[in-house]
Amino acid sequence: MNILVTGGTVFASRYTAEYFSKRGNTVYVLNRGSKPQSQNVIPIIGDRKNLGNILKLYHFDAVIDVTAYNSEDVELLLNGLESFDKYILISSSAVYPETLPQPFYETMEVGPNSIWGKYGTDKIAAENALLQKCPDVYIIRPPYLCGPMNNLYREAFVFECAEQDRPFYLPEDGSMKLQFSHIGDMCRLIEKILVTDVKEHIFNTGYPVPVSIKEWVSLCYSIVGKTPIFKNVGAEIAQRSYFPFYKYEYILNVDRMSSILPDLTPLSDSLRESYEWFINNRELIVRKPLIEYIEKNLA
Template sequence: MDILVTGGTVFASRYTAEYFSKRGSTVYVLNRGSKPQSKNVIPIIGDRKALGNTLKPYHFDAVIDVTAYNSEDVELLINGLESFDKYILISSSAVYPETLPQPFCETMKIGPNSIWGKYGTDKIAAENALLQRCPYAYIIRPPYLCGPMNNLYRESFVFECAEQDRPFYLPENGSMKLQFFHIGDLCRLIEKILISDVKEHLFNTGYPVPVSIKEWVSLCYSIIGKTPIFKNVEAEIAQRSYFPFYKYEYLLNVERMNNILPDLTPLNDSLKESYEWFRNNRELIIKKPLIDYIENNLA
């Protein structure tokens, strides 16, 4: 296939581009050329907000849009394309209002979420803009993505705490649940959509069983042969000041995804891959001052 991946330089978009390139597709990546490109992809240097005729010479069997954050992003990209067969938008679980009963399923009405704010409403606008222009497009709504190339300061933060033999400051009793999805499984789902006659066009994704904060941290520590010593933090202290996730527990119903992708990468294997990548790419992590806050306010 000839595939266009938007972005292609960091985490989800880069992994996606390399995944399909390794499987024999001709992969084009659309970005501004400001970061190193992957091997075996064809860069198309351009800004999706000012494409002009940049994409007009091409026909794509599939467009995998990983970097659309609002309706304008979608509209301008579609306007810039000459022709394509399938369009897949990576959206977000942030489109579900936290007031809905859980687990959230694809048939529920989406709307503003007070935790995610503008990010969520912009993703809703992006979905709506896409469906107005391409009614048969595919939309994927993942929870927290994990796995290699993750440059966000999430599991890498926990790995650093483990490497430095730090006690881990746990939000309250650590029972809050997190739902993850391995980036490789996201790509395998996209692959199923591209090569199979998939009936549904909207998919929640994620591990069917969430993991508690305490379990997740313990898994991260165990990857490097450590066992965490936990210190509980009172609820009055803002969680995001010392921990990489919001104080927000939610669960996606992923039965629809499981019908076509039942075999997922175990979370422990995903964390192993994450740590191997992190060890060799520490400089790419977008660090936040979580450890500084802990040392100055909690330790």
Template sequence: MVILVTGGTVFASRYTAGYFASMGHEVFVLNRGTKPQPKNVTPIIADRHSLGDTLRNRHFDAVIDVTAYNADDVNCLLDGLGTFGCYILVSSSAVYPETLPQPFKEDGSIGVNSIWGKYGTDKIAAEQALRSRVPDAYILRPPYLCGPMNNLHREAFVFECAEQGRSFYLPKDGSMKLQFFHIGDMCRFVELLIEKKPKKHIFNVGYPEAVTIKEWVNLCYETVGEIPVFNEVYDDIPQRSYFPFYDYEYALDVAEMLELMPVLTPLSRSLTESYEWFAENRGLIIRKPLMEFIDANKETLK
């Protein structure tokens, strides 16, 4: 197939481009050329908001839109595209209001989520713009993505704590749950959508079982070959000051995804792959001052 991937320079979009190239497809990536390009793909250097005729005379068997964050992003790309087959938009679980019963189901209401704010409402607008113009497009709603090429300071932060032999500052007793999805599994699912063209067009995707913060940190330390010592934080301190995730627990119902793709990469394997990549690409992590905050506030983090 001839496939267009938007972005292609960091984490989800870069992994996606590399995945489909490794499967033998002809992959084009659309970006502004400001960052190193992935291997074995053809870059199309342009801004999706001012495409002109850049894509007008091209045909893509599939468009995988990993980098659309709002309606304008979707509309500008559609305005500039020529002919295409399947369109897949990577949206977000942030489209579900936190007030809905959990686990969130695809046929549930979407709306404002006070935790995610504008990010969530912009993703809703992106979905609505796409569905109004391409009714047979596919929309994926993942939770937290994980795996190799993740340049966010999440697993990387815990890996660094483990490497430095730090005790870990845990929000409360660490029982809050997080739901993840391996980026490689997301690519495999996109591949299934293109091949099978199921009648359902909106899918929650993710591991069917969430893990507690404490379980996740233990797995990260284990990946590095260490065992964490925990300090539980009960003070009224914003969680994101010392921990990489919001104080927000939610769960997605992924039963529809599992019907099509029942076998997933174990989370432990995902973390191993993530650490292997991190060990060779430390300089690419978008770091947050979590350690600095911890070091400056150890007396109050109790």
């Protein structure tokens, strides 16, 4: 296939581009050329907000839009494309209002979420803009993505705490649940959509069973070969000042995904792949001052 991946230089878009390239597809990446390119791809250097005619020479069997964050992003890319067969938008679980009963199903009405704010409403606008022009597109709504190439300070933060033999400052009793989706599993779902006759067009992704933050931290430490000593932090201290996730527990129903992709990468394997990538790419992590806050206010 000829596949266009938007981005192609950081985490989800880079992994996606390299995943499909390794499987023998001709992968084009659309980005501004300001960062190192993915391996074995064809860069199309341009800004999706000012495309001109740079995409008009191509027909794409698939467009995988990883970097659309609002309706303008979608509309400008659609206007810049000459022709394509399938369009897959990577959206977000942030489109579900936290007031809905859980788990969240793909059939539920989307709406504002007070935790995610503008990010969530912009993703809703991106979905709507796409559906208005191309009703047969596919939309994927992952929870927290994990796996290799993750440059966000999530697993990396815990890995660093483990490497430095730090006690881990855990929000309250550590029972808050998190749901993850392995980036490789998301790409395998996209592959299924591209090569098979898939009935549904909107998919939640992720592990069917969430994990408590205490279990997740313990698993991260074990990957480094350590066992955490926990220090519990009360609810009166803002969680995001010392922990990489919001105080927000939710779960997606992933039955649609599971019906066509029953075998998922175990979370332990995903974290092991993350750590193997992290130890060779530490300089790419977008760090936040979590450890500094802990040392100044909690330690």
